[in-house]
Amino acid sequence: MKVEDWKWRYLILVFDCSMTFGCYFNIDIISAVQADIQGQDTGTCANITNATCCDGCLGLGPDRYNQLYTAFSWMNALFALPGGYLIDRIGNRVSAIMVTTMATFGTILFAVATMDGIQGTTAMFPLMICGRVLIGAGTGSSLIVQDRVVAFWFKDRISFVYGFVIFALRVGNVSNFLLTANIAKHYGIQWAFWMGTVACVIGVLSAISLAIVDYYGTLQLDDDCKINMKALPVSRKDIREFPAIYWMICLMIMSYYASYLPFVSNGTKYIQDRYGYSKTTSSYYNGAIYDTSVVISPLVGSILGAIDCHGIVLTSIFAFTLPIFPLLSYCPEIHPLVLTIWIGISYTFAGVCLWPCIIIVVPKKAIGTAIGIATFIQGMGIGLTNLVTGKLLGFTEDPNKESLIHKYQKMFWLLLSMCLFCTLCSVVLNILDLTKERKLNRRLAKKSVKEMKNFADEKSPLMTDAPSIQSYVSIDASNVDLAPGIQ
Template sequence: MAERAAEKAYYRFLVLFFNCLLTFGSYFCFDIPSVLQEQFQGNLSCPNGTHYNGTGHNGTTECVEGLGMTPEEYNLLYAIYAWTNALVVIVAGFLIDKLGNRFGVFVFSFLTVLGSSVFALGSHFRGTPYLLPLMLTGRLLFGSGNGSLTIVQNRITAIWFKGKELALAFGLTLSFSRLGSVLNFFFTQQFESRFGIQWTLWGGTLLCVLGFVSAVTVSVLDKVGMKQLGLDGVIQQESKKVRVQDVRQLPLRYWLLVLTIMFFYNGVFPFVADASKFIQDKYPGYSQREAAYIAGAVYDSSLILSAAIGILIDYVGLRGLFAVGCAVLTLPAFALLAFTFVPPLVSTIWLGITYSFAAASMWPSIPLVVPQATLGTAMGLATSVQMIGIGLSNVIVGKILGTKSSELKIPLWRWQNMMVFMLANTIACIIVAVSLNIIDKKEGGTLNRSTKRSPTEQVAGQPADTASLLNDVDDERSIN
């Protein structure tokens, strides 16, 4: 019947489809600076015209016309995004728990549109004192929206798929987001060479508008679905109980999981931000476009593998062990980049595979260790800690790579020091992930248990955390 459509599997996957589109455009926008790093750090003018192949095959540096940023200013674009997330997502997660998903998707998707617009506007002021403040303001607003939007996205996914295909749903969400990143690495440089940096940034803004339209759509579907299932009132009642003090009740496993996520992402995201330029500086013969393709292979792998890995983890569990394993296997990827001249595509594909396992095992573990009512707050805190780490890493990388000049060539010893820093973060991730598994085993082994068990086993094993929200409501109806 129409009024019971929300109980059908197709309905929750329809919600998932539009939920996935929420961040497609914003993920495209996020890494535009990475693809166009030469243009962001290029000279304000070139005596012999503009050249888009930054480093010639003979080892000489060609002039690239661009925005004239220094390496430190460029990395600040990523750092301020991360720091803004770190501050905003804590409040955002709490507000989402109190005011609901529909409030969150509307406000935060609008902020991504506003932020990307201000960022694009700033590019029109190159050579003036207004360039950097405008672009930083744009990234600040964009970061306020995108990080918080990811929390809402994860919360919607967790509510509709808890006790069902949870890791698969998280994997598909990641795949759609990474599709935006992949398309950015494939097409942005070509688009910029034809239309210029300003129109390229405005094109990214248009994709954020697509996310805003998806936000309106998913809000309608969520409202209709919750009403059909009779869950609207239940969720509102739970939201009224959420208090700031609840943060103190989050378990040790949660905090270890958060640190595991932070240290792993400290290696991946700052590397991707500078990967295109690193490849051109270290490995001879790569054009800017080829380097962008190779750097984007991190996200290509994630796009292809995330859904399949999600299905695997739903059936076998072992989230904690996967977290340790993917961190251990990330070490060789950074080691190859730091100490050898093995083609960089090997390392970026390798890193993409371990990143896919990390994302599919770490983030879906959060709903398993915190109460449903505080999920938004927990996701917000996790994202905040993650972004604090990434922001500090971006600044440290900027210092390592040098801050005095916008010249395109950076000495290889500086790049090697950056890779050693990535290795250090990965080793820290391994240590924390091992501790997480030890604590989890003492407390029942929730993280390494499969979610594809019978409902009876789920409720017996973890009544407050892993039982389906729908089953909870059915039980409440039977009692009444």
Template sequence: MGKPAEKAFYRFVVLFFNCLVTFGSYFCFDIPSVLQDQFQGNLTCPNSTVSNGTSANGTAECVEGLGMTPEEYNLLYAIYAWTNALVVIMAGFLIDKLGNCFGVFLFSFLTVLGSTIFALGSHFKGTSYLLPLMLTGRLLFGSGNGSLTLVQNRITSFWFKGKELALAFGLTLAFSRLGSVLNFFLTQKFEANFGLQWTLWGGTLLCVLGFLAAITVSMLDKVGMRQLGLDGAIQEESRKVRVQDVGKLSLRYWLLVLTIMFFYNGIFPFVADASFCPLVHDRLSQHCSTHLVHLKRCNCFLCQDYVGLRGVFAVGCAVLTLPVFALLAFTFVPPLVSTIWLGVTYSFAAASMWPSIPLVVPQATLGTAMGLATSVQMIGIGLSNLFVGQILGTKSSDAKIPLWRWQRMMIFMLGNTICCIVTSIILNIVDHRQGGTLNKTTKRNATEESPGTAEQDSLLQGQEEFDGDDPGQSISINRS
């Protein structure tokens, strides 16, 4: 009778709790986007005109809120991105050195602490403490949430290595985005009934539930390692990880990182600001169409498991995203069409890009590699949020932003998509010259793998060829 950790059900139990780790934090992350009216609303309104949106006849009414300007509001997202960019590099290295239990506990706790301070800041409306407290909360929240995703991906890539890896990645992302979807459906109604402050505290409670899930998955991971007899070997491999290993990351890895950065530069700032954009005048267009498609991500990742061709998908998604912002900026095509289109390409892009990273880096430095990738991505997103804030250009929370400024914002998104196309094409060229790892089809993979691989083989494989700067290099890989 085998040990529980050697059976398939055990790794799916790990996956279940691993999915729950970031559910609450993703819910919290997009609360400002859903409640942008309240964050940028007036500090006071005459009692007869207070509203949570628009009146029945379609005319805008006074929305009472925190009184933030567009620049201050975008700074909430920019500081989150900058914090990720700085913290995740060291976080990835620490995870490689100290293991998953340390990482998942620390970073999940930071999301709870950050969301708590963020909610507390909302009680200081109209004072000079409001913005510093809320920025501090987003800073701590960003320190935890981005790094927490690294641990989550690291756990997934070990327990499902060689076994439905892309599907497992898809499920973790789908659960995370389920938090975003429920945020869209529930947050506005909750805020209308209980107010902004209690809404933010509700998000904090969800982060606490994620913290409990993090403790559970860390225990399952540790017990499973012990049952498989890998805990000693893992600690030994962890001690070998050095900062100098970053220099061994291949050109393909860096091209993949740039491709991810440019693609997300056109997504996150768009989601953050589109609820105020007259070019996307329907909230259903901005949130529902985009986030509901995120729930279909597991299908996209399952497709990648069976089809492969990740490099080709990356180019295709970038090319197909190109018309979205042009349609929004210069045509009268209903915005629902463009945003659903964007949601579909986003889903397939995520399925092709992020699971490609474990294919081009050694497993022992996966945490560091994922941290660097997230850092570069967040640097780009943070700068993009700042640029968008400057493009929209108003200093007043109640000033109407002219249409031509929104068009310039869409042109900026369009430019990022063009850069994504360029880097993804170069990535495919380099990958082809180094063996075509990213574009291997299922048929090719099947002929290269020996038949009859046992369940435990996916967990215990000790050597794997790593196609880096030296195509013939072979590196021992274990997970810490």
């Protein structure tokens, strides 16, 4: 039996998507309660400012708060390189259980750091850093496993299926922004973080289920499919032979995510300070980025599969994103919900389109390693951007609103520069792709082959002993059909 003939493969997709739910619930869990983490606890509900709160605040300030994101991103990056290589070596099943368990231990450490007896002590911040480090290591690796599963079981429908993968990831983000702030408000910040641990346990159970179904699924396949699924060694030569387009994709992933994720991490507090909304409402508006993605991501996968021009779509989406940062910075009359929905639309198209490009342009046996390298570059860029953002916003919160808004504007200029760099990289990527194999703009390749066929039909001689133009066109057409990508 072939992979595409096994009807239960969509059950594997369900567990594959659910596996990362807990990780993505916890990525921005601190953003949902940013004011409580940054602000100083006054012990009273009088004289509350943007730098204080009445009860339960942790008092980290903007700089150390952003260091929590930096710890997550850099560990995500550092673990991705050996993680991708090891996952290629040991396979998906064991890897899925290992990495989700690692993330779960990280959420436990983070929640323990906020408990009575540790909260406010010198041990609190180091424990929080350690927790974020483990969450980062587990999250990056779980995405590599997830992409490897999709690459094997759904190679015939990558863009369509990846829309549902992004949908599942965004459900984790949305659940966080809907639940965490309310749990912290009614039951305390500690219980909000323990809820993150529960979400990660769901991911572990899904990983175990994925391993079981994946094992029985491979028993149904023919010998050729089983051979293709086996983990194969990846050498340094394989990495050196990655095409230039792959490295350009890595730069695009790094710069695009570094342009929007630091806003998500600081967006709740920015909306609260800039527009005057409550902590809960600000969390909802910031979370609208992911609400939008949940709604449109399955449709986006179908659209991209129909367009079949990933490179050109990416350039269009990055250009579409550029105006957002000046509008956030200098146009407070525009409702923040409009702008966060705008970010959500552009992010969804970029997310669904970017990562499958790696699967398209690198050999199948090196997908884990390739995604690991891309995740490393991405995490280093995001972590550095968050670190600079924390320095721009200051070690402690500025009680002067005008001065604080000026600091936010510097942050938005930084994010705009990253998005502009990403747009330029996408232009270079299209030049490379259109002048060579056109793997990322396959519709244009098919159009070119069709034009060559028409030319051969009209111009080829009726009788000749030499190879005809038609024969060369047929060879080119077959190569296009064999190229990896969306059929």
